[in-house]
Amino acid sequence: MNNPFFDQARDGCQKAAKEIGGIECLYIGPADATEQEQVELVQDLITKHVDGIGVSAANAPAMAKILARAKEANIPVVTWDSDLLPADKALRATYIGTVNEQVGVEVAKRAMALKPNGGTFCIQSGGPAAANMNDRIKGMLETLPSDKWKQVDGCPLYNNDDFPLSLSQLTDLLAKYPKIDAVLDAGGAPQMVTQAYRGLMSKYSDRLKNNDLVMLFVETLPMQMDLLREGLSHGQVGQRPFEMGYQAVYVLNDLTAGKSVEDPITIGLDICTTETAETCRKQ
Template identity: 25%
Template sequence: MKKKFKMFGAAAVVTSLAFVAGCSGGGDDASGSGDGGGNESVSVVLKTLSSPYWKYVEAGAKAAGEELGVDVTVVGPSAESQVIEQVNMLEDQVSQSPGAIVVSPSQPDTVVPVLEQAAQTDLPILLIDSDADFEGKTTFIGTENFTAGQEGGKLLASMLEKGDKVALIAGALGNPATDDRIKGAKEALEAAGMVIVAEQPGDSDKTKAMSVMENILENNGDVKGVFAANDDMALGVLRAVEAKGLDTKVIGTDGTQEAVESIISGGLAGTIAQSPYNMGYQGVENALKAIKGETVEERIDSGIDIISAENAQEQLDFLKSISE
């Protein structure tokens, strides 16, 4: 497979090289065994495989496995809120003695004991998307979620007037990635003079976020903007505001294909696109380096891009290229 390079121009907050190999996500709640056919094996444990964002991570991991000749197993629970299910999956993968583990912890504090125990056996452990502090960690690969939230807040504020009411829709309680996004957005919105009238968890679920937004609108029908900590929730929020016939600006996070298509059709106002494909690819790529005893940087930034109507088509073309 040959890599392509994806770069956005002035819209890029962090210009990143996107390693894109023609490979589709595939898989169910727990999927991907033996992809790559190599002598080395890497287990990838994600927060879930039930959303487009994590499918992109899975696609990147599997593409790296095929290109680098690594057996890659990708698993994830039925939902990001299923923390114990993820812990059980992680324990199971560790027990199978892979060459390295790549993991995105839903609740870092909950999985740290498992990771610490695994690290004592000199098993390389690489974290992607969400970080955790423990002895023996090889690296963290991902976006600075606080920065992503800040950029989302700035983008939303640029579409509103000082003093406008806004709402924040967070992920599952205790999810550090979505928590940090909300903190960043909140800081940017308040600095721009917006009035935050609601902050509620949507559990990274489209239907739950729609219901939460419907309740918010009961008491705050004049909300002018909403920042959601992922695109699924943003799309749920959009359904709620459209049902009320409101012209409320909704910004999401992740840059999924459905969200980008919504931007193009005049639905969502924008999204902060992270690089989930990069995270998966670089996770496996650096896991192989660790297995071979090569030097791996302690922190690797996978980059973010601001997506709005001006560059949504370019982002959509990129996303489609992943599954060609």
């Protein structure tokens, strides 16, 4: 809940509920990115027999075990942002969001454009059991030519969506590998502690300016776009969380009315560079 990405999804959810009328968007989640607490909150919703559940699964296998109970209780479920594993997809009606492998592909393509000769890199990610993050990593690794790009020892790094930890990991990484060519983030955690990230990156301003060190992230939240404009990032691959939350409510409303829905419901991406920062985001 301390992530501005989810704040935008909340706003979309509430707007849709207001438009439909007669329904309520309950926006709940763990205060921090705690997988077990998220599972417990969903279990509580099932016990209360809410009319529908939309969830971004932090731990896909653990969430599937709980959503099996929702299916038994005939509570419609949609996933958004982060889906269940393929074997468990029958537990939800649809997935609403981006094709996460494509997110990783776009990050890798930006790295390749800036570093055509390749180099050394590290991937930073959130939770190791988050299906969306793992799909993004897969997209990166399958796109980067293995004869040109080599991941340094100890990577990927997993921060479990702990923002201060992610920055600490990044600090240690850049100190350990002072000549590393690129950091590819499957999320945007270090940028969420914006002033601290800004302070860290200021130490590498020359390398950043010359594309000697390339920093790439996912999401295009306002503070991230500021960092991009300042030259403290070389690219942001943005999802559209407002649209995810908005669509989730309409889809759940259709499901409770007995209507069928498409699966998946794909939402596009915003690919932002320093040059396109003012025009790249969907309004």
